[in-house]
Amino acid sequence: MSKIILTADRPTGKLHIGHYVGSLRNRVKMQNELKKDDVMYVMVADSQAMTDNTGNIQKVKNNLIEVALDYLAVGLDPKKCTIFIQSEVPQLTEFTFYYMNLVTVARLQRNPTVKSEIQQKEFGRSIPAGFLTYPVSQTADITAFNANLVPVGEDQLPVLEQSREIVRTFNSMYAPILVEPEAILPDNKACLRLPGLDGKAKMSKSLGNCIYLGDTEEEIKAKINKMYTDPNHIKVSDPGKVEGNVVFTYLDAFATDESFKEFLPEYKNLDELKQHYTRGGLGDIKVKKFLFEVINKELTPIRARRQQYAQHKDEVYKMLFEGSDKAQKVAQANLDKLKHAMNIDYRAEFYKNKK
Ligand code: ATP
Numbered sequence: 001m002s003k004i005i006l007t008a009d010r011p012t013g014k015l016h017i018g019h020y021v022g023s024l025r026n027r028v029k030m031q032n033e034l035k036k037d038d039v040m041y042v043m044v045a046d047s048q049a050m051t052d053n054t055g056n057i058q059k060v061k062n063n064l065i066e067v068a069l070d071y072l073a074v075g076l077d078p079k080k081c082t083i084f085i086q087s088e089v090p091q092l093t094e095f096t097f098y099y100m101n102l103v104t105v106a107r108l109q110r111n112p113t114v115k116s117e118i119q120q121k122e123f124g125r126s127i128p129a130g131f132l133t134y135p136v137s138q139t140a141d142i143t144a145f146n147a148n149l150v151p152v153g154e155d156q157l158p159v160l161e162q163s164r165e166i167v168r169t170f171n172s173m174y175a176p177i178l179v180e181p182e183a184i185l186p187d188n189k190a191c192l193r194l195p196g197l198d199g200k201a202k203m204s205k206s207l208g209n210c211i212y213l214g215d216t217e218e219e220i221k222a223k224i225n226k227m228y229t230d231p232n233h234i235k236v237s238d239p240g241k242v243e244g245n246v247v248f249t250y251l252d253a254f255a256t257d258e259s260f261k262e263f264l265p266e267y268k269n270l271d272e273l274k275q276h277y278t279r280g281g282l283g284d285i286k287v288k289k290f291l292f293e294v295i296n297k298e299l300t301p302i303r304a305r306r307q308q309y310a311q312h313k314d315e316v317y318k319m320l321f322e323g324s325d326k327a328q329k330v331a332q333a334n335l336d337k338l339k340h341a342m343n344i345d346y347r348a349e350f351y352k353n354k355k
């Protein structure tokens with residue numbers, strides 16, 4: 001079976017290293033390994049971002065280009081994948097509308113991702129209906145392209161599970177035309193849900209606890225220096241804790257044996273460094289300096305490419321519009337099939353009977 005890959009990001013801010021290790025890095029790899037019949041779509045989910053930013057659509061609009069710049073900067077290539085804007089593909093709204101009846105309000109309210117985001121965003125009882133139903137629109141985005149693979153961070157698993165349920169319901173109610181999408185998670189455990197600089201469970205644009213892909217060297221250095229470590233590791237000689245220590249979690253996500261050769265040759269690998277820290281005698285400053293070197297090395301070419309593309313924003317917008325035109329065609333063809341399966345393709349049926 002050929003691979004049809006779809007992923008998206010909400011333009012609620014610039015993309016950060018959580019996105020990078022959780023999803024972007026994987027996407028670039030998959031893009032570069034596409035075989036002849038495989039295709040990949042990358043969507044800027046502006047309509048979805050509006051569900052919890054209705055009063056601040058300007059923020060979504062401003063970040064559309066920022067996310068596109070991040071995509072190009074990490075190496076997503078519009079020659080190899082279709083990069084498009086969600087609201088430029090109106091067929092997605094129609095898919096959403098039909099799927100809305102295949103899921104109950106109670107089921108949406110039980111969705112763990114939606115539930116925790118509702119808490120985090122402090123909606124209380126004033127949950128926008130569009131926000132509550134975002135797993136439905138996400139199902140529309142996936143199935144409009146027949147996508148079978150969705151590289152995501154761990155926080156999105158319950159949403160994808162809900163998509164699979166909607167697909168099954170559709171297939172049993174109408175005709176088995178939809179594919180159940182599969183999540184692709186990063187292999188490295190630390191990358192599943194990268195914590196925030198503040199130690200919060202997730203680095204997230206909305207929480208402002210991020211290292212952004214476009215951050216300067218100075219910004220990265222300052223952020224790392226302020227990072228949360230082990231609060232009981234006060235003197236260098238104190239034994240330190242590695243679990244829950246964000247600096248080490250980031251090293252788990254970024255450091256390789258090569259990084260040690262290059263920046264900290266007195267240790268062979270991360271295990272040795274962790275052992276020393278746990279034993280005592282290794283200071284936070286040294287570990288943080290190493291982390292800075294490792295992250296900075298990975299982000300330097302990304303930052304440079306980002307700056308380059310930022311000087312050609314018109315071209316970037318055109319690339320997004322071209323991608324959206326391509327995406328529209330595919331979504332329309334699949335929408336026709338969907339309506340046929342639902343037996344509501346009135347025109348096609350009417351004219352066929354006239355022949
Ligand atoms: P928002 O706060 O606006 O929801 P976000 O930072 O959660 O923003 P999204 O656009 O919702 O970012 O997520 C885009 C993709 O990146 C999703 O696949 C998500 O699972 C993944 N992702 C987001 N944050 C992290 C993280 N900290 N670690 C790993 N993956 C992440």
Ligand code: MG
Pocket residue numbers: none
């Ligand atoms: Mg999110």
